[in-house]
Amino acid sequence: MTGASRTTAVVERSAKRAPLTVAVLVSALSFASPASLADQPKAAREAFVTNQTGDSLSVVDLASGAAVAEIKIGGKPAGVALSPDGRMAYLTSPESKELVVVDAEARKIAARLSVGQGPLGVAVNPVSGLVYVADWYEHKLYVVDAAAGKIAGTVEVGQSPSGIAVTADGKTLLTADRDSNAVSVIDAGSLQRTAVVTVGERPFGVTVDAAGQRAYTANVGSDDVSVIDLAAGKVIGTVKVGHRPYAVALAGGRAFVTDQHSASVTVFDQATLAVVKTIDVGDYPEGIEADPTGAAIYVACWDADRLERIDAATLAVTARIPVGQGPRAFGRFLRP
Template sequence: MPSRRSGRALAFTLALLAAPAGTFAADPAPVREAFVTNQTGDSLSIVDLAAGKAAAEIKVGGKPAGVAMAPDGRFAYLTSPESKELVVVDAGKRAIAARLQVGQGPLGIAVHPKGDRIYVADWYEHKLYAVDAATLKAAGSVEVGKSPSGVAVTADGTRILTADRDSNQVSIIDAASFTRTGSVAVGERPFGVTVDAEGRRAYTANVGSDDVSVIDLSAGKAVATVKVGHRPYAVALAGGRAFVTDQYGGTVTVFDLASLAVVKTIEVGEYPEGIETEPGGGAVYVACWEANTLERIDTATLAVTARIPVGDGPRAFGRFLRPPGAPSLPKD
């Protein structure tokens, strides 16, 4: 796909090869904010979802890409690959609270459900790092496959998964001992990885083979493959369906989790990447890197119901929706 940025030198270009029907009020506890990393713009957009606009933009630096939210919504954790940093943002104050060096190419990121550990995948060192969320000190590392990208943690907090792009596999790590217990072969160049709420299945978006691998975590093997659009990046789950961002297609492919049949292909902004389901499952939000938008898809109608301008080159790779129980952002 032709790109208006095709001539730009991006700090992390390797990543380009590659957590309710009706109105917002339909959710009993609607998510209010999205924290969108803008890699080209070196910034973080904080989006007021109810108002449908960016409420603030924070300069970050280091070409931020990955994002994860603390379970209580107090902090957003970002990865900046170019500066080799984990950046901690105080969500309420809309300000950077801390920065620390992590590895040589931090990209994917996730937070343990207890909020005590931050997990960062290092693309160049082929490791998963653990950082103590209270002290922001290193809490260990474990070798995984080559070029780990996406990171996911099961809802019970027992297992961590990394999508190892250049090994065509997913590594499985025991969270308690922080040791790698196995791996699962998947499609070509897996990038994003998502685990269902029950911890039964995981889904990888395979950018090299234009498909999604379905992993049975109990069996420890891939049990199915679903063809999707061109260069799939990440997967979100909602209402018994998977929503897959197809970077080069400018689409989101939707397939049924039971039958694995494709239900619809939804046109969105150019170069969709990060995607996440809001609590309650009524909508998924998609960051479109070329369009500079965050877009809302209603999961009942499968229609785009909002397009919100954000910063330049939004990636939002990970969990970027602030939990609904978190305090509201201060008004300008």
């Protein structure tokens, strides 16, 4: 096994498993104008789950609660992101050092692009459609023009960048620089690193709120989440969570954190930073994302080989959906 496969796939996993390279509503809607209805977020229809040990991508129909396709990918896929229109899925394959482009409608690979030496985190600019890939070994962020099939730029960041977040206006990028214990803040237009914010130990996943005001890092080394005020460029709060937190999702004024070694999701209030509940889920929960409507949270559980649904109102697990082997789904994997 290469160093790349070990590090990018297993930096936050224990020896337990052999690593391979994370009624009122009706009334309100009846009075809504057509314009306001058009602005309502649409529920996700599908989930695109990278299965790292299975070397595949599972496509899950969320209405039926079943996987409807499994696409062979190769290279131990880990990261995932979707184009703004939902037509393309972008996957990172650390072992083959590729960004794999999948046609979401046709359910087939559309392109393979060589990117760096250890591609891991991936995100898409919601405005420009450019794809960003964090390279674990080269300590940089790649900017990829997937439509043109070429690399459009690079940015030097901290050591071993993992997760990536982009603000809704597409102007600011964030990378969680795991081995620097920091987050890099990058201007998306100039591709200049404008700030470095020190956070907890070994930040892995990073998430930014819809307003682009706060960011949240899951710090696997210190078992906590750092809350960053982006305008001030500093940490304004720290929340203790479960063992080895991996990633964070936001919904309904709450943050949901996957705790890998605790087999749980910690929920805390975004305003008070008080922990609301700890939810038991399948073994080794990693990737997590909130439905655009805020009604549900979806969690990929590596050792359980399934995707789980959490009801955002009741904070109960309401579905457990079998997928491929070793689901990681690191990034944004829900398709509207």
